[in-house]
Amino acid sequence: MTLAGRPFTKMSGGGNDFIVFDNRDRWFPRDGAVDLVARLCRSGLGVGADAVLLLEDDPGSDFRMVYYNADGGEAPMCGNGALCIARYARLEAIVPEESMRFATGSGLFHAHADPASPAVTLWLVPPRDLTLRYVELEKPPYLRVGFLDTSTPHVVALVDDVGAHDVTGEGSRLRRDPRWDPPGTNVNFVATSGRHRLRMRTYERGVEAETLSCGTGATASAILTYLWGLTEPPVTVETTGGIPLTVDFAPPDDPDTLPADVRLTGEARVVYRGTLDEI
Incomplete structure (x- = not known):
């Protein structure tokens, strides 16, 4: 699959930077994610970022966040990444309200994001x-x-x-x-x-x-x-x-x-x- 023409959003959450993709139609090649994510995140040869975020459909919540570290390894969760994907979901009108729930590899999270402001609040799972x-x-x-x-x-x-x-x-x-x-x-x-x-x-x-x-x-x-x-x-x-x-x-x-x-x-x-x- 060619990735040419695929849109992305570069976001910064508290100082961490992320490449965010809308993957609700499951176009992102998850089987080859390790090499692809590493290329995307490498400064000088790719977009450059700490991680890649995928927003996907989820039957039990507003959406699912999938998170890949810069080395291409999938991880269950990222706090600053969650701040970014919550605001991205509001900016792209993927969720209709400022309050939302979304799934991660670490469980279900609740966030509040106002598209007019970069400030986002995230309720974390119990430590x-x-x-x-x-x-x-x-x-x-x-x-x-x-x-x-x-x-x-x-x-x-x-x-x-x-x-x-x-x-x-x-x-x-x-x-x-x-x-x-x-x-x-x-x-x-x-x-x-x-x-x-x-x-x-x-x-x-x-x-x-x-x-x-x-x-x-x-x-x-x-x-x-x-x-x-x-x-x-x-x-x-x-x-x-x-x-x-x-x-x-x-x-x-x-x-x-x-x-x-x-x-x-x-x-x-x-x-x-x-x-x-x-x-």
Whole structure:
């Protein structure tokens, strides 16, 4: 199948960039997706992006989001990608209302997107698989290290100076640590700056590099720093991309349970629209 003439939308969600396709007629060659997605996402030879998003029909919700990392591997979910596909669905009139529900590999999500504004709010599935502290890893420069799955797996490591941290080297090392590999984990390095603010840098699996932002990573970071007694909701997360994400949730009454009603708010912007040619 030739892809020439196929339209796409380039979007930025909180600093992550995505190539978005309307795949309701199932034209996208899912069997050859690994090589195709890797070509599309490669800067200089393709469109260039952190990931590819497909919007497909779903019988039990408004639509389904299919997510491919830049290496061509399919992943169940991406927070910033979900912000983008929710706004894309409204801009393209695929959903008639600002409130919508859509399916992912991590379950059903609810979002609110106003087509006139880039701000989108996403209600996440309940977080799970908490490890509050890995004391054996808490050696300088790490003050705290924990793990939480916020629809994708995340290690969160607290440091004093996140700006000077070796995100590439340490992110690659921890991402493949035997505790989490296979399938590996995303790694977020954070520093607090008050009770309602974090600075975060993220090493993403599948991209295998530092990215400008990570929505589910911001969510995991806000919840873990809350459980460590360092922050309280709402938490504004400052990312490398410079576009803040806000994480809000209901603190649990029982200290042995995780927060509920977890919400992620961030910007989903259309960068440009185009058509594929010689890819």
